[in-house]
Amino acid sequence: MTGTVSVSGGNAVVTGTGTAWSVALVTGGMFSFAGMSVPIASVESDTSLTLAYPWPGATSAGAYAIARETSEAVRAAWINDRLAQILTKLSLAGIHPDGAGTLAERDALSPAPVAGFLWLRVETGFDLAFYKRTGGGWDGPFSAVGDEGPQGSIGPAGEGFNPVGAWAIGAIYAGGDFVSHSGRTFVSLVDGNVGNTPPVTDADDAFWMFIPTAVGPAGPKGDTGDTGLKGDTGDVGATGPANSLAIGTVTGGAAAEATITGSAPSQTLNLVLPKGDTGDQGIQGIQGPPGAGSVDSVNGDPGPNIVLDLDDIGDGATNKAFTSTDKAKLGHISVTQAVDLDAIEARVVALDAAVVLSGTWDASSGAFPGGGVAQAGQSWIVSVAGTVDAITFNVNDRIIAIADNASTGAFAANWFKADYTDQFLSLDGATGAVTLGAVIAAATVKATPVDADTFALSSSTDGNGTRRTTWANIKSTLKAYFDGLYALATRTLTTGTGLTGGGDLSADRTLAVDKATAANIRAGTADKVVTSDGVAGAMAWVAITAGASPAIAHDAGVNRTITHSANATMGAPSATKPGFPLNIDITPGAFTTSWHANYKFGSAGAPSITARRIVHFMCRDASTFVYLGMSEPA
Structure with a gap:
């Protein structure tokens, strides 16, 4: 709404300045000011209205708002104007209807009209017609339009309005030119109207008059229109920074795993590689050199080079040699260091209770070896692969009894399987208890992998089985992934008309606009970008x-x-x-x-x-x- 208002606390009268409430057909609604709203009881003039109850706020002045049904007010005003014109014409013709309005209003008359009552139907969307009350109801409709009369003489030319479309800066408008601006309609009040922007509110100024739009009752919602054409593809985004993928930690674990941490452009590839089973103990090494010690004396012989034979081993106080038989037995023993015979005895007893190779076993027979009398420690080498009690054995595996009289059909609590087929003696030169992490940590660094280099991984699509892939496959996968996130450096930004600064996206590009100068605009120079300062200069x-x-x-x-x-x-x-x-x-x-x-x-x-x-x-x-x-x- 136009203008401002002033309100007084405890007073229901609102006074307007620069307002036009009667002209705008405001008859009611909700008056809002300073964050409070009060219903409107009546409108006395363009600058005075009365609220339904006294203003509850403080005395103040300023901008305001009125919520009203504008379309209904305009429609009511139009119908009342038209009705007044029609009644005047009918009066001049000697016809005086007793009432006028819609048929619904006629049928709602109370008390019911007497016979002879004349009703004029005035209703949007229907021709004017008369209805006459009879004893049994209504007769009609009777047309209110007579026969067409002769054509009158041409009247003087009027000053009509000239619709010219949307208002444009720089255009020259004559008096009566109709323009649209900011969703409103205005008519020029003067000739040579140029550079004067129409108001942005429902108001007039020295150059333009606001024309309110009469809006009828809302019609039914129309059918949904066809889907519009797909818009143009947007411009390619700027090239992101180059990504760097470094090899981070490489550790051992139960299953292979590869993870990428960090955010572009700096990320780290961490690997977890599975540890293999411990292999068999290696063969005994060669005998070392003699010790540096010496014997001081044997039987009184101080040396320095003492040769000890069996005759020198005494028994008691006298020097009694072993018999020839004993000497022959002992001759088979080569002792190079001090020996604890008690410890040897304990070890022999332990070996007697330990694993004893009893031969080979055909696992395809369907029964465990030993015939039910195998003792704990007995073992067999698998000669033919097979499965017994859901345990699979391969050639060269070992099966060891862990209980006396081990069962021929039950594996649990009776037998132990030593999986020799998956053993390895060394890994990349490392022997003994080898861990994959230690092997990787000790490996020679290769700064730049080539396409044929391979990496181990755990395949989630194959039951997390161990698989290998190549550096070429990793590069291809990462390229496809990052190509979906960043623009390719091989793409080219091509500038169109009026732009400069294009090129491939391997580097930052700055686009420059080829602006039109004031002289370019006046001369109509082609392929120049028009800006507001250029237009201002041209004018x-x-x-x-x-x-x-x-x-x-x-x-x-x-x-x-x-x-x-x-x-x-x-x-x-x-x-x-x-x-x-x-x-x-x-x-x-x-x-x-x-x-x-x-x-x-x-x-x-x-x-x-x-x-x-x-x-x-x-x-x-x-x-x-x-x-x-x-x-x-x-």
């Missing part, structure tokens, strides 16, 4: 050199000024721009102004210029400048 006032026949170059400016120094005949414009305006601000002084034949003034002829005036033309073609009018600059 600047440019002086014309005074003289008896001033020359005017149209492409040098559409707004020109001249102060006469002599009687002048304005020369024909050169470098014309059809469709462009030409406004000349003339200060005549004591001199006269005449015009070249290319200036077309119509039957009224050229105006007389005795004081400063702005003369407006529109370039129709290269030799025709149509006179639009003249205005006072101040």
